[in-house]
Amino acid sequence: MDFPHYFPIWNKLSGDAQNRLLGSLIPKKVKKGTIIHNGSTDCTGLLLVKSGQLRAYILSEEGREITIYRLFDRDMCLFSASCMIHSIQFEVTIEAQKDTDLWVIPADIYQGIMVQSAPVANYTNELMATRFSDVMWLVEQIMWKSLDKRVAAFLLEEASIEGTDELKITHEIIANHLGSHREVITRMLRYFQKEGMVRLSRGTVTLLERTGLEQIRDA
């Protein structure tokens, strides 16, 4: 069990709290595409990613999606345990974007520790502030940035996450990340293609000219 190496404030926990955590952990392996947490209907628990990639998004009544943050190795997800903090009045859905190894920490166990431990409560605060900053960045993007900038930024970010310029991703998925429509994204990508910045083929977007995309993003 290498959980302690993944939990940043392990050494600040009491021995009793360490035992309660270890005794309640649920290790999970989920396939790409699995919905791990679904709104506030369940209180899944906190998710600590060992390896893989998760996406948190919100859904409109019409089924449109927008990604609010993504989680990578060693990241922890708080909002899958929103029952733990009364003032959290919103629902997120968490989906595995890659095959993912993770631990589920039951919400009641974590809460029991957090209520008594200043280090755990302060760590939780930092965690929430990180996600809050992600969402504030998102608000700035959707309020002040035009869609061409957002698509360029997304492609560059994705290439950096994947470590390749050949992205296996559909226009639909890009639309769901950005809260847009597939048709709108297709039109934008075709424009990028016409300008020689990307090449489109079935299920793939290949970045040909990063500088051009960076210029659009930073304009």
Added chain:
Amino acid sequence: MDFPHYFPIWNKLSGDAQNRLLGSLIPKKVKKGTIIHNGSTDCTGLLLVKSGQLRAYILSEEGREITIYRLFDRDMCLFSASCMIHSIQFEVTIEAQKDTDLWVIPADIYQGIMVQSAPVANYTNELMATRFSDVMWLVEQIMWKSLDKRVAAFLLEEASIEGTDELKITHEIIANHLGSHREVITRMLRYFQKEGMVRLSRGTVTLLERTGLEQIRDA
């Protein structure tokens, strides 16, 4: 000094922490329109509203505004002390919307207490979660709701806050709350007026038919 009555977890503080807080408080009276906190350039401290009304907003590079939350009597503002929590990576501006009586709690004093006190850290967590929920509501509004619904919702909210249907507010101010442009708001309000739901006059929007506005908001 009636600060203890306004600070919800006063009784959970140690005597020492209580003394440190009381000894460092800065009572302030600010006029409507005063900018109390300006981005991350200063770390003003936490603001506890005794009476009055504050508005937190973000600014685009072009100077456009959008309100992210409002604070009323007994509300506390955390993000005017963002230096206190490392992971807060965004900047808000805080403006008095009415003449306001408040206390400034210096960030270093509050942080010193929070680091050691589980109740204070957990309270801070709830506070952040409340604002986070406000901002998630905002994301849903700007992503999924058309502007007519947002203007109708804003007018109804404002009437409820002010306790009157005769709102002393300019089109520019409504635009700044909603992250829109004055011209766009004027067009929308004229449409509402044509439908008999509001009456417009210089610096005033009078709600004539709440039911109509509610129908638009809830459609």
